[in-house]
Amino acid sequence: MSRKASENVEYTLRSLSSLMGERRRKQQEPDAASAAGECSLLAAAESSTSLQSAGAGGGVGDLERAARRQFQQDETPAFVYVVAVFSALGGFLFGYDTGVVSGAMLLLKRQLSLDALWQELLVSSTVGAAAVSALAGGALNGVFGRRAAILLASALFTAGSAVLAAANNKETLLAGRLVVGLGIGIASMTVPVYIAEVSPPNLRGRLVTINTLFITGGQFFASVVDGAFSYLQKDGWRYMLGLAAIPAVIQFFGFLFLPESPRWLIQKGQTQKARRILSQMRGNQTIDEEYDSIKNNIEEEEKEVGSAGPVICRMLSYPPTRRALIVGCGLQMFQQLSGINTIMYYSATILQMSGVEDDRLAIWLASVTAFTNFIFTLAGVWLVEKVGRRKLTFGSLAGTTVALIILALGFVLSAQVSPRITFQPITPSGQNATCTSYSYCNECMLDPDCGFCYKMNKSTVIDSSCVPVNKASTNEAAWGRCENETKFKTEDIFWAYNFCPTPYSWTALLGLILYLVFFAPGMGPMPWTVNSEIYPLWARSTGNACSSGINWIFNVLVSLTFLHTAEYLTYYGAFFLYAGFAAVGLLFIYGCLPETKGKKLEEIESLFDNRLCTCGTSDSDEGRYIEYIRVKGSNYHLSDNDASDVE
Numbered sequence: 001m002s003r004k005a006s007e008n009v010e011y012t013l014r015s016l017s018s019l020m021g022e023r024r025r026k027q028q029e030p031d032a033a034s035a036a037g038e039c040s041l042l043a044a045a046e047s048s049t050s051l052q053s054a055g056a057g058g059g060v061g062d063l064e065r066a067a068r069r070q071f072q073q074d075e076t077p078a079f080v081y082v083v084a085v086f087s088a089l090g091g092f093l094f095g096y097d098t099g100v101v102s103g104a105m106l107l108l109k110r111q112l113s114l115d116a117l118w119q120e121l122l123v124s125s126t127v128g129a130a131a132v133s134a135l136a137g138g139a140l141n142g143v144f145g146r147r148a149a150i151l152l153a154s155a156l157f158t159a160g161s162a163v164l165a166a167a168n169n170k171e172t173l174l175a176g177r178l179v180v181g182l183g184i185g186i187a188s189m190t191v192p193v194y195i196a197e198v199s200p201p202n203l204r205g206r207l208v209t210i211n212t213l214f215i216t217g218g219q220f221f222a223s224v225v226d227g228a229f230s231y232l233q234k235d236g237w238r239y240m241l242g243l244a245a246i247p248a249v250i251q252f253f254g255f256l257f258l259p260e261s262p263r264w265l266i267q268k269g270q271t272q273k274a275r276r277i278l279s280q281m282r283g284n285q286t287i288d289e290e291y292d293s294i295k296n297n298i299e300e301e302e303k304e305v306g307s308a309g310p311v312i313c314r315m316l317s318y319p320p321t322r323r324a325l326i327v328g329c330g331l332q333m334f335q336q337l338s339g340i341n342t343i344m345y346y347s348a349t350i351l352q353m354s355g356v357e358d359d360r361l362a363i364w365l366a367s368v369t370a371f372t373n374f375i376f377t378l379a380g381v382w383l384v385e386k387v388g389r390r391k392l393t394f395g396s397l398a399g400t401t402v403a404l405i406i407l408a409l410g411f412v413l414s415a416q417v418s419p420r421i422t423f424q425p426i427t428p429s430g431q432n433a434t435c436t437s438y439s440y441c442n443e444c445m446l447d448p449d450c451g452f453c454y455k456m457n458k459s460t461v462i463d464s465s466c467v468p469v470n471k472a473s474t475n476e477a478a479w480g481r482c483e484n485e486t487k488f489k490t491e492d493i494f495w496a497y498n499f500c501p502t503p504y505s506w507t508a509l510l511g512l513i514l515y516l517v518f519f520a521p522g523m524g525p526m527p528w529t530v531n532s533e534i535y536p537l538w539a540r541s542t543g544n545a546c547s548s549g550i551n552w553i554f555n556v557l558v559s560l561t562f563l564h565t566a567e568y569l570t571y572y573g574a575f576f577l578y579a580g581f582a583a584v585g586l587l588f589i590y591g592c593l594p595e596t597k598g599k600k601l602e603e604i605e606s607l608f609d610n611r612l613c614t615c616g617t618s619d620s621d622e623g624r625y626i627e628y629i630r631v632k633g634s635n636y637h638l639s640d641n642d643a644s645d646v647e
């Protein structure tokens with residue numbers, strides 16, 4: 001059946017107002033309803049006859065009910081899930097490669113005698129490279145498509161992991177970490193866009209959020225691998241860093257067989273191929289309406305915004321995309337400013353403060369932290385289509401702010417009861433005497449060069465001193481009673497690096513757990529999910545490149561400055577600062593983040609027609625929606641090609 005013929009048996013029911021092309025009209029006659037946002041339901045049914053008879057016999061109500069029943073029976077083909085999972089392997093590699101390095105570094109620094117500068121270089125080079133390639137990934141996506149970008153990212157992951165596993169010196173390691181970073185940046189901006197573009201609107205939030213689930217899954221898996229290989233003192237790091245090649249190769253070969261995004265293909269004029277892929281992705285559901293809407297949208301956009309000049313300039317001079325860009329970049333910035341990566345990175349320290357003295361146990365417990373992040377991201381996958389993006393992000397950040405305050409208070413209490421230094425050993429000649437000049441443990445703990453050496457009498461700290469840390473291993477002191485780890489442990493002497501023994505450490509532990517419980521379902525995934533849907537097609541790659549770049553830039557800034565911030569402001573000062581940022585983020589989300597749940601990508605642009613920061617003042621979306629039920633006689637089949645589709 002040709003497309004035109006199928007339109008004859010098409011029944012379209014629109015209630016409240018029409019959907020497509022509506023945005024344009026609204027601009028001329030702005031109305032309050034548009035500010036509140038609209039929610040659409042597109043229902044497609046296989047058989048028109050049953051519906052027509054329902055319509056004839058029972059009126060619109062029956063027809064609606066029949067269409068809805070039919071719609072609910074329509075199944076999303078498994079293919080969409082396969083595509084989403086294969087793409088999300090990019091998220092897994094992002095999480096794995098950023099997470100695994102802390103454990104690998106413990107072994108590497110000993111084996112290759114790395115000084116602090118090289119350690120920092122190896123950790124932050126990846127994040128820096130990710131920032132650069134995320135920004136450059138916009139052009140790559142626009143010109144070569146999403147599939148090519150994902151293939152490139154998995155090739156980079158594979159090559160980088162192989163170089164890291166085989167490295168024999170620090171320079172090669174640096175090269176490997178840079179290559180992996182380039183892969184992370186491209187994957188981080190492309191995967192959410194690709195998943196959003198192939199998903200049906202009712203599942204889009206959930207499928208894109210799966211990518212963040214895979215990021216946190218990768219971080220958790222990395223922490224387990226770190227724990228397991230930490231027993232293999234020689235070359236354990238090769239396995240830790242090289243293992244990433246396995247999912248990277250799987251993704252590369254998988255994507256050789258997976259399709260390009262139909263939206264990108266339509267934009268490039270490859271309409272036949274786009275229809276075929278869209279049809280494959282939607283199974284027994286009609287694709288004509290979706291196809292037409294994407295195509296009309298591209299044409300309208302081109303008329304309105306033009307296609308001359310760099311995309312970023314067009315985005316900035318066109319108010320809806322400028323506003324979307326501010327919202328997208330703001331969300332990514334606040335995600336990082338609320339301190340997630342310092343929490344992840346320093347969780348072992350926080351756990352040690354809570355009384356876990358054994359280093360290895362702390363590493364294993366850090367994987368419990370990563371697991372909490374992972375499990376609660378799963379809650380986000382479930383919640384995103386239930387409560388929507390706006391409420392989920394707002395609630396999550398509100399809880400995160402409270403958790404940060406509790407965490408900071410934990411450090412305040414610990415500092416207040418910080419043990420006094422009672423024993424001042426004589427500094428050997430030629431050694432730095434700064435550590436021995438401190439009077440309290442909390443001063444000692446904030447100096448990265450010093451550690452606290454003490455004994456316990458029941459629950460009281462006695463005979464305590466502050467001495468320089470051994471640069472090669474933070475598990476022991478450079479000299480004195482705590483110099484030899486194996487020896488001092490048999491003598492009931494304790495060594496605390498970066499923490500102080502305190503009875504209030506449970507408050508910090510409570511704060512840490514609450515932080516992850518609140519952060520993971522909302523603030524973790526939503527910045528990625530929302531960014532994948534708020535830009536029109538012509539601006540999508542560039543918008544996501546900018547916002548992902550912002551995410552990586554703030555990631556580097558926050559994690560690199562944490563220790564210095566703690567030195568100047570103390571630990572609790574640093575966490576109060578993050579709580580302050582999070583509170584500003586709350587105002588931003590309340591004012592500026594519209595609800596995108598259930599909308600087609602082509603409708604979302606209209607949410608940014610109004611002045612920025614009016615979301616909180618407009619009516620709630622709840623209970624107001626446009627329902628658009630379309631019933632077709634048949635789906636598009638490959639044989640349906642008609643000449644009008646050939647361009």
Ligand SMILES: O[C@H]1[C@H](O)[C@@H](O)[C@H](O)[C@@H](O)[C@H]1O
Pocket residue numbers: 212215216219335340341344373523524525551555
């Ligand atoms: O969304 C992710 C996730 O929350 C990760 O746990 C975090 O390490 C990343 O920086 C963030 O972008």
